[in-house]
Amino acid sequence: MALKVYEKLEQGTDEWLQARCGIITASAIGQLIRKTAPDAVTVACPKCEAAAGDPCVSLARKTPVPIKTIHDERTLNTYDLPPVYRLDDGLTARRLLLTLAAERITQHVERIFPSRDMERGTLDEPYARAAYADAHKVTVQEIGFMVEDKWGFKLGYSPDGLVADDGLIEIKSRKPHVQVATVLEDEPPAENVAQIQTGLLVSGRSWLDYVSYAGGMHLYDTRILPDPAWQEALVSIGKEADALIEDIVSTYLKRIEGRPLTERIDHFPEMEITF
């Protein structure tokens, strides 16, 4: 299948929601990722001089004997190394895996009641897009959703806009204090990096302009390029998560066999998902 683009889908509609059903998406994948220091065993030990990859050895004996623990000095040595990204085993990550499993089982996506921030984001987005287009003298093409499956699992992204043949924009509607913080940092907040890199990865585009907008304040944007280390982590974590979701689905189906299927009742049809 490779890259599938849903050009006409309008974000937030039932059809858009259905296209995302059961798929790990750029906006959610950050919930699955935990940043950690590398394993101490991947560096040499300054205390017992064990080589990278080898266990620490006891210094109490004449002939070195491998031990199960790691010397503290070895662990401290990893703090200066680049971080390692792993599949998070916390509650938030678990809830996302279960949600995606439920979507695959039912082929249905639950709408969620939008928060005030989500509503403001939806209402602000066209203004932010227009301000960006005006500032850069470009045309921004809106599309609904894209899915790439070349890694053996599906990864989805709903871009806020395509620019030229090789660019994207990701718009964030911000409260004024976050806008000030972003300008001071001069880079996207850390919690948006997974989404940005997934967007670049799924779309295959070569740059993404991160657009931070707070009505009444100056428009801020900065260009982000694909980061190979991040993207490698996204693919491996995505693959691991997808396999876990499939496990959950097949175990569920096995356990539930023979039990009665109930009818879905939408008590709140007016509620809308908008992000």
Ligand SMILES: [Zn+2]
């Ligand atoms: Zn050691």
